[in-house]
Amino acid sequence: MTTSKRRSFREPSLLTKIGLQLAALGILITVLFPIIWVFSVSLSPLNLIRPDGLNLIPKDATFEAYLQVIERPTSNPVSFFELAFNSLKIAGGTALASVGLGVLAAYPLSRLAFRGRTFIMLVILGVLMLPAVATLAPLFVTLNGIKLDLPILGAFNLRNSQLGVGIAIVSGALPFAIWNLKGYLDTIPRELEEAAAVDGASQARIFRSIVLPLALPAIAVTGFLGFISGWTEFYYSWMFLTQPRDFTLAMALSAMTGTYASAIPWPLVSAFSIMLTLPPAIVYLLSQRFITSGLAVGSVKG
Amino acid sequence: MSILTRINRRSLTPYMFLAPAMVVMAIVTIYPLIFQFWMSFTDYGLANLRQGAPAPDWVGLENYVKILTSELSIPNYSFLRLFLYNIFWALSNVTIHIILGVAIALLLNHPGLKFKRIYRALYVLPVLIPPIVVATTWRNLFNQDAGAVNMLLELVGQVFRIPPETFSIDWLRQVEDPISFVPLPLSYYAMLIANIWLGWPLNAVVATGALQAIPKDLYEAAEIDGAGKWASFKTITLTYLRPAMVPFAIYGFVVTFNLFSLAYFMSSGGPFGRTELLVTQAYRLVNERQLYAVGAAFAVVLFVILLTISLITNRISKATARYDDF
Numbered sequence: 315m316t317t318s319k320r321r322s323f324r325e326p327s328l329l330t331k332i333g334l335q336l337a338a339l340g341i342l343i344t345v346l347f348p349i350i351w352v353f354s355v356s357l358s359p360l361n362l363i364r365p366d367g368l369n370l371i372p373k374d375a376t377f378e379a380y381l382q383v384i385e386r387p388t389s390n391p392v393s394f395f396e397l398a399f400n401s402l403k404i405a406g407g408t409a410l411a412s413v414g415l416g417v418l419a420a421y422p423l424s425r426l427a428f429r430g431r432t433f434i435m436l437v438i439l440g441v442l443m444l445p446a447v448a449t450l451a452p453l454f455v456t457l458n459g460i461k462l463d464l465p466i467l468g469a470f471n472l473r474n475s476q477l478g479v480g481i482a483i484v485s486g487a488l489p490f491a492i493w494n495l496k497g498y499l500d501t502i503p504r505e506l507e508e509a510a511a512v513d514g515a516s517q518a519r520i521f522r523s524i525v526l527p528l529a530l531p532a533i534a535v536t537g538f539l540g541f542i543s544g545w546t547e548f549y550y551s552w553m554f555l556t557q558p559r560d561f562t563l564a565m566a567l568s569a570m571t572g573t574y575a576s577a578i579p580w581p582l583v584s585a586f587s588i589m590l591t592l593p594p595a596i597v598y599l600l601s602q603r604f605i606t607s608g609l610a611v612g613s614v615k616g
Numbered sequence: 617m618s619i620l621t622r623i624n625r626r627s628l629t630p631y632m633f634l635a636p637a638m639v640v641m642a643i644v645t646i647y648p649l650i651f652q653f654w655m656s657f658t659d660y661g662l663a664n665l666r667q668g669a670p671a672p673d674w675v676g677l678e679n680y681v682k683i684l685t686s687e688l689s690i691p692n693y694s695f696l697r698l699f700l701y702n703i704f705w706a707l708s709n710v711t712i713h714i715i716l717g718v719a720i721a722l723l724l725n726h727p728g729l730k731f732k733r734i735y736r737a738l739y740v741l742p743v744l745i746p747p748i749v750v751a752t753t754w755r756n757l758f759n760q761d762a763g764a765v766n767m768l769l770e771l772v773g774q775v776f777r778i779p780p781e782t783f784s785i786d787w788l789r790q791v792e793d794p795i796s797f798v799p800l801p802l803s804y805y806a807m808l809i810a811n812i813w814l815g816w817p818l819n820a821v822v823a824t825g826a827l828q829a830i831p832k833d834l835y836e837a838a839e840i841d842g843a844g845k846w847a848s849f850k851t852i853t854l855t856y857l858r859p860a861m862v863p864f865a866i867y868g869f870v871v872t873f874n875l876f877s878l879a880y881f882m883s884s885g886g887p888f889g890r891t892e893l894l895v896t897q898a899y900r901l902v903n904e905r906q907l908y909a910v911g912a913a914f915a916v917v918l919f920v921i922l923l924t925i926s927l928i929t930n931r932i933s934k935a936t937a938r939y940d941d942f
Contacts, residue, residue, distance in 0.1 A: 326728030334729045351764045364762035419637035422630035445874040447895045448915040451908045452648035485644040517629045546746035587749045595744045
């Protein structure tokens with residue numbers, strides 16, 4: 315602490331300070347430029363064929379693009395909220411499934427010695443190396459061969475359903491969740507668990523009353539990461555789903571962007587992009603504090 | 617291994633915790649991977665997909681041979697070009713990300729800079745935006761007729777009295793290479809710009825963390841010893857940055873190597889498939905061409921490539937030991 319106050323360094327000159335400020339501002343402009351551009355195009359009237367200049371607030375600025383996005387963003391008869399609900403179901407379901415199963419599996423891998431531990435970890439590590447695209451063909455073919463007839467949902471092809479997309483996503487998300495949670499559990503001190511074991515608590519009890527509460531930040535982070543990737547998942551849903559009522563936000567965005575300038579509904583695409591980005595960004599900003607708080611450190615020190 | 621809790625070797629407890637996840641993984645992850653391996657030796661195609669269709673024929677290594685010798689009957693396919701471009705794409709991006717990330721971290725760490733917290737908070741905004749939105753936005757930014765990039769260039773050009781028609785640039789589809797002796801299409805440079813925008817902020821965050829861990833006295837001692845700015849940067853700053861940046865560079869390399877969104881949504885692999893990556897090619901084989909067996913074999917090839925890369929990078933991260941190991 316004292317060393318930083320003992321400034322033996324020369325104070326930077328005014329010219330240096332101005333130069334630094336200009337450089338930082340210049341970088342800030344390049345960072346914000348695309349974001350501001352999208353925002354300004356999203357305020358353009360719907361009959362705009364193409365942006366005709368760089369205006370911060372466009373001529374005849376209006377929110378009609380947002381209203382149109384909420385009501386019917388694509389030519390399919392689905393509203394933004396129906397698309398968002400589909401994305402929410404897929405993202406929420408896969409995040410819950412992978413974190414729930416993942417934390418159960420991470421506990422013995424992090425804490426207990428047993429036969430096959432190394433093998434299981436190697437398998438998970440190997441699977442993690444594969445990008446999601448790499449299991450597309452077998453998942454598509456396999457799920458396509460399964461016809462389900464469920465009580466409420468009726469008869470359907472598993473491939474052409476959100477359940478099928480969810481299964482495909484879990485295929486990659488579960489190994490990631492296990493690995494991530496195991497890595498976090500490894501950093502949690504064991505004193506509390508050892509004390510509980512001395513007191514005669516069972517493994518199940520130790521897991522439920524000690525490990526689970528301590529792992530909460532990691533569970534939240536892993537769940538959040540899973541949710542984010544599910545919220546904008548594209549490969550599987552684009553490949554699997556054919557009925558407009560099942561479509562997701564990412565699919566709609568991809569379908570909206572045409573190849574030629576005149577074919578792009580500029581204000582709609584921009585408003586849609588913003589509405590697609592806001593929910594996860596807001597959740598991230600709100601939970602940042604919670605995510606970075608060190609619950610594990612506190613409980614041992616206290 | 618001594619840190620692991622020793623429990624009765626016969627105890628079933630670990631397996632009961634593992635069972636749910638392992639059963640699910642066996643069905644949705646491991647089985648598809650094994651099935652994929654089998655598929656890759658067959659001619660599984662659209663005809664074998666419908667219910668009650670005949671089983672595909674065994675073709676041995678034919679799919680692999682066709683993939684590696686670029687004999688696939690799809691347009692613009694060359695395995696060697698795809699592979700070399702993919703390596704170059706990842707290397708060029710990561711190099712620029714790290715240099716920019718470190719440079720901007722140094723700027724943010726400079727005692728003369730004001731409002732650091734605001735800059736730090738705003739600089740990471742690109743990371744919060746979903747990849748598909750980033751890719752479609754940059755694709756629109758580079759649009760020939762209405763994109764902001766061309767308009768910005770026109771504005772700058774006006775100052776120098778350059779006619780605006782000069783900047784009707786078809787960034788993502790122009791066939792001629794912009795630099796005649798460098799065999800890279802214009803869309804590569806456009807995607808490079810987009811990915812620089814996306815990639816440097818996280819590098820700067822990592823570098824900032826490492827910079828703040830450097831004891832200030834080291835610089836003072838160096839100055840007293842008469843070391844110049846460059847010498848103390850090389851011996852102190854870089855030494856402390858390396859252990860943080862090397863693993864992150866490796867991570868960045870793998871992420872960029874498999875970066876689906878830009879190549880798929882921005883350039884669609886064009887022009888003539890020259891900006892296609894292995895992952896987007898794998899997706900197109902299955903999704904657009906319905907060549908399921910070829911796609912499966914392609915995925916196996918991709919796995920071998922990624923395995924090799926991770927073995928090499930493991931070596932690199934071991935070779936660049938941490939400074940406190942010396």
